[in-house]
Amino acid sequence: MKSTRLRSDEITAIVERRKTIILRPLSAQPPDGFVFNGLSFASDKGLFMPPGTLGTLNNKNSMSIKPPYILGQFYWVRERFAKVMGGEPFGFSVYKSNKETVTVESSGITREKELKWLSASDMEEKDSRIAFEVISITAKHINDLSTTEMMQVGTGNFKVEWDIRYFKQGLDTEKNPWVWVIGIKARINRRS
Secondary structure, eight states: OEEEEOOHHHHHHHHTTOOOEEEEEOSSOOOTTOEETTEETTSTTOEEEOTTOOOOEEOTTOOEEOOSSOTTOEEEEEOOEEEEOSSSBTBEEEEGGGTOOEEEEETTEEEEEOOOOBOGGGOOGGGOOEEEEEEEEEEEEGGGOOHHHHHHTOOSSHHHHHHHHHGGGTOOGGGOOEEEEEEEEEEEOSOO
């Protein structure tokens, strides 16, 4: 299983079962007349890659744009975390995106334990609580997302949040960039 990183708001949405779609801008925005295996990429339905397809998008200039995830592949999620000793036989992990705290009692006084947060890159698969399978990959203009798809992204005001994140890159919703729409089926392990 491969690892991946998600933003804290995406992790929270998965844990709360609000997120079943991950959106990522295409690494290079296709020019007009872009084609996928002879099909028009500029269709209003976007691009659909059926199960088992590992293809790339190619235009007449041999530009290749690969999706950030592989269809049918399982991924485990790296996130900021802390290891807490005690409790379970070998301790347990808590996760920064949960804004968790741990309390300890000493001499009858209960206090919050200071946690040493580790980087997501320090996480091993055994410490991860989230895994997901990529169940679909499509590409479409961001403004062509359906209301259902926007809800499945799992964030509040989706377009405002997208614009805050991608405006400086010139990928705001007004420019209507192409995005990968990655359908996921998440599995959450451990305490969350």
